[in-house]
Amino acid sequence: MKELVVVDDNPDQIELMVLAIAALGLSRPVVTFASGLECANALERGVVQPGLVVLDVNLPGLDGPGTVRRLRAVRGLAGVPVVMLSTSDQHSDMQRSRESGADGYVRKPYGERSWADVISELMRHWRD
Numbered sequence: 001m002k003e004l005v006v007v008d009d010n011p012d013q014i015e016l017m018v019l020a021i022a023a024l025g026l027s028r029p030v031v032t033f034a035s036g037l038e039c040a041n042a043l044e045r046g047v048v049q050p051g052l053v054v055l056d057v058n059l060p061g062l063d064g065p066g067t068v069r070r071l072r073a074v075r076g077l078a079g080v081p082v083v084m085l086s087t088s089d090q091h092s093d094m095q096r097s098r099e100s101g102a103d104g105y106v107r108k109p110y111g112e113r114s115w116a117d118v119i120s121e122l123m124r125h126w127r128d
Helices: 011-023 036-044 064-072 091-100 115-123
Strands: 003-007 030-033 050-056 082-086 104-107
Touching: 003 011, 003 036, 011 030, 011 115, 030 036, 036 050, 036 064, 050 064, 050 115, 064 082, 064 091, 082 091, 082 115, 091 104, 104 115
Parallel strands: 003 030, 003 050, 050 082, 082 104
Antiparallel strands: none
């Protein structure tokens, strides 16, 4: 089964996301990384077989858009959906994400929006 890959440098955000996935009863294995570089290296080596990659936009070092560009250059990963996940609603962040080759841009929970809402939106991009 393909994995849901989540990349965020904030371990609390990853934990909340994984808890929401479990609460929704999604039967997808989740693989997490704390940096874009760690994720790119693992996916390039074929250690992970993603069905969806979810990337924080503002990662230290290799940021989200840079990670997308690197993944798009890897044979076999070009068609894997990549969705950016951020607290930012800045047009420049959304545009950089689109230009990097990301398939979508989803805002993290805020106001009335819950992690369940975010996960449901993200999973629309899943491909087996």
